[in-house]
Amino acid sequence: MIKQSSKANFYPVILAGGRGTRFWPLSRKRMAKQLLPLNSEKTMIQETVERLAPIADKKNFWVITNGDLVQPIAKQLRSVPANQIVPEPVGRNTAPAIGLAAFILERLDPNAVLGLFPSDHVTANEAQFRKDIAKAVTLAAAGENIVVLGIKPTRPETGYGYIEVGEQFERGVMRVRRFTEKPNAEKAAEFLESESYFWNSGVFVWGARTLANALREHLRETAPFLEKIAASYGTKDFTRTFARLYPKCENISVDYAILEPRSAKGIHSSNIFCIPANWGWNDLGSWAALFEHRAAEQQLADDGNVVSSKGSFTHHAGGNFVYSPKKFVAVVGVEDLVVVETEDALLITTRKNSQDVGKVVKFLDEKKLHRLV
């Protein structure tokens, strides 16, 4: 369904720098969320690559991550060229990361279309996902267009950014009016009622040149650093240049740096489009989100338990998430708990409190219990 020419020019850029503290004790500094098999027997980043494989050449994949994760990612992604798994010398948020990819690809392939993908989200309907991405690639290749993939809200979520759309551009494609930061509960409820708001999935598609030009326009101080680093790519100076200049780049997200100022140009001038996506998407932001995703997949009743174990017994127990893959697990008389056991740690909390896992990691950092983080 995607033309051979555009397949050859499509470059998935996978952002995999996150530490993933929210899945402690399973996630660790060197075993971030994207490296874990949270959704299937494959890891999140393996799923991300395989989901895209039918519409992108193997040699076109890029991964931007941090130094701690280069080795484990290379091990998990044998098909991705090793020199395209790029470790940032320091974390600088999404704008410099995707910007560097844009400047490198602009030099390698003037017709390159970049897709920016998180490495740790799930997508139940992969065929629909590929169809939408292919459409986005075609649209991005057709001009100075930016395409964002928007998820139809299913709850008044206050933890996500939203995309407000205006008129339809073509079937299945809306013009974007503006990007909205995480709303309060009242706003989120309004957004849920309205037909015009979508969750920002973090998936963007645009031409390398479009993005490079946008960076030159909107991130004037940072863009020259990125261009210099890109110019050294493939030479022996790359690592040194990267380490020297990247820290000087602004620590800013693509949304703030480019999408918001560009959308301010007006709905018809910005050329930002939203493809409403219906993939069974979930960003798995916490153990609670993983429970909900798994419960939906297993079509559990409301009082069901998601238990990963070697045998289990449940009695008067419902809504619990238990991960203890090597043990027999007995759950008696408890509700809505999250219990996760690894070789060296045991987490006991509730689904409601599972966002607080970061507090444990903070404690471990402070106590310098490095082996546990």
Add this chain to the structure above:
Amino acid sequence: MIKQSSKANFYPVILAGGRGTRFWPLSRKRMAKQLLPLNSEKTMIQETVERLAPIADKKNFWVITNGDLVQPIAKQLRSVPANQIVPEPVGRNTAPAIGLAAFILERLDPNAVLGLFPSDHVTANEAQFRKDIAKAVTLAAAGENIVVLGIKPTRPETGYGYIEVGEQFERGVMRVRRFTEKPNAEKAAEFLESESYFWNSGVFVWGARTLANALREHLRETAPFLEKIAASYGTKDFTRTFARLYPKCENISVDYAILEPRSAKGIHSSNIFCIPANWGWNDLGSWAALFEHRAAEQQLADDGNVVSSKGSFTHHAGGNFVYSPKKFVAVVGVEDLVVVETEDALLITTRKNSQDVGKVVKFLDEKKLHRLV
């Protein structure tokens, strides 16, 4: 404080046949509660023996248990003569067990005084315990007396048998009026108010001859079997005779078989006495009881947690019991849970539901998951 002669004649008989399903997954068929270090670094049965060691000769200890536990008990109790760790061919409750000991000891030492001790209770004040037992031994040696140790109730417990006392016999010794089975909540509340009721601690002291005679009188069918088994003790026929006759014995407790009919003779004729005990006694009947005992020992605040682990972090968590000795444990936003982790199993329940652990063991038995029970 105990006369040398009575020390030489005092024989602690420790009942250690229980399977201890209530401490699953820590307790197993071959690792019953009494073999576990629940209260200190020593196991419950080791504590039981060491508590008595200052007032009883090493060679006087007897242990009655089941075939599965003979080896591990022998390993834990190096000081107890191996041929005095006696495996019942089948379980027959306390009357035949202590009865057999009485008939054997009556033959070996006509002046023997037996003390019957559970192997899995805790006693915080061991000096007071020994003082009370020494007093009981003296009283039992003085005639056809039966001495029971009674615990002053501290709550309206419906799970224990009670002893009702009458007049004082001498300082610190009451005459027993009757034994009362587990009461309902209303009765238990009355008993708590009254000064006349004590919990039956399961500790009894009496002469071997007194007990043997009581068995001959009250368990007429069973007593001859026990006498024949006792007569074969020390001969090559013992194991065979034991295996053949013991199953014919009545499956009945000491309380039902002897104490209740004897107390029916009247408060002055029965010669049953109660020594009110104040030892910091706890029968550790469940994970919840263990939590309470440990919390009291650690003088925890109401919102304290009892956590056995290699490091821990608690946040908005109270009243939890967690046992995971080799792991770092994080407990966030939960209350009154019991979580116990072993090499092959993980139990997640509440203090209130911790009595239901037997249901897990039943399930495992039914599913023939023998490695887990």
